[in-house]
Amino acid sequence: MIPGIHASVAGGLDRALDTLTELGLLCGQIFTSNQQQWKGRSVTAREIERYIGRSITVISHTSYLINLATTDKRVGLLSAATLETELERMNLLGIKWCVLHPGAHLGAGEENGIKKISSTARKILLNSPENTGILYENTAGQGTTVGYSFEQLAQLLELTDMPEKTGICFDTCHAFAAGYDLSSEGAVLETMDKFDDTVGKDRIKAFHINDSKKECGSHRDRHACSGEGLIGLEPLRFLARMPEFTEIPGIAETPGTDSDRAENIEKVVSL
Secondary structure: OEEEEEOOOOOOHHHHHHHHHHOOOOEEEEOOOOOOOOOOOOOOHHHHHHHHOOOOEEEEEOOOOOOOOOOOHHHHHHHHHHHHHHHHHHHHHOOOEEEEOOOEOOOOOHHHHHHHHHHHHHHHHHOOOOOOEEEEEOOOOOOOEOOOOHHHHHHHHHHHOOHHHEEEEEEHHHHHHHOOOOOOHHHHHHHHHHHHHHOOHHHEEEEEOOEEOOOOOOOOOOEEOOOOOOOOHHHHHHHHOOHHHOOOEEEEOOOOOHHHHHHHHHHHOOO
16 A cells, blocks of 8 residues: 555645655545535645655545435535635546545435435536546444445446446555454455455445444444554555555554554654
């Protein structure tokens, strides 16, 4: 894997590039706009220039407010509009992928939620800039969220039916919380074989490398620092060394500062 972190953009989007360079990282993840607000920000000419000329791989993470499966019409319209503007900002910045939490069906049922997410995502992607796409992130299965099973991820990709503009961001903590064991080398192999059979390893375009504070199958999303949770350091290292993931970003979203996250990913993937 290519080591990276979720980097702060305090002081400007281009500040994240400085941070990643200073930490010796080859990739990173950012929020291109405030993740807790519907209203998106504009990007500056300086930010565009810096990002277009960068040598570091960057992916974005969409707003936490987006829920493409919602039963609330207003939230649905805002979610679609926010995702559309995210893809437009990414295009200006030369960013290919954004990570998207699929959404929560809020009682309408998982099948309805999956169909609604994929249908809306497809409409947006059909009209989005050519060199942008969405990575569905697997979830822990808290509440009514969908995307916690490999079967559901496969269904989202199949129904969206845009393979060049969709993929998966595989979060290790979420998978573990959803019931997929990753706490030994054997468990990693078994889980990744299951993913390959159901979805396809080639659909993984990024990893979130996070340990888990909660038990396997707990359906509780609680990130832990690498080696300080119930997955453990060696299984994460084993996953990171798998040859099929050599060129895939491995992003630490662990607690603390950018420097703390860099230390965490360095434990897993040598810088």
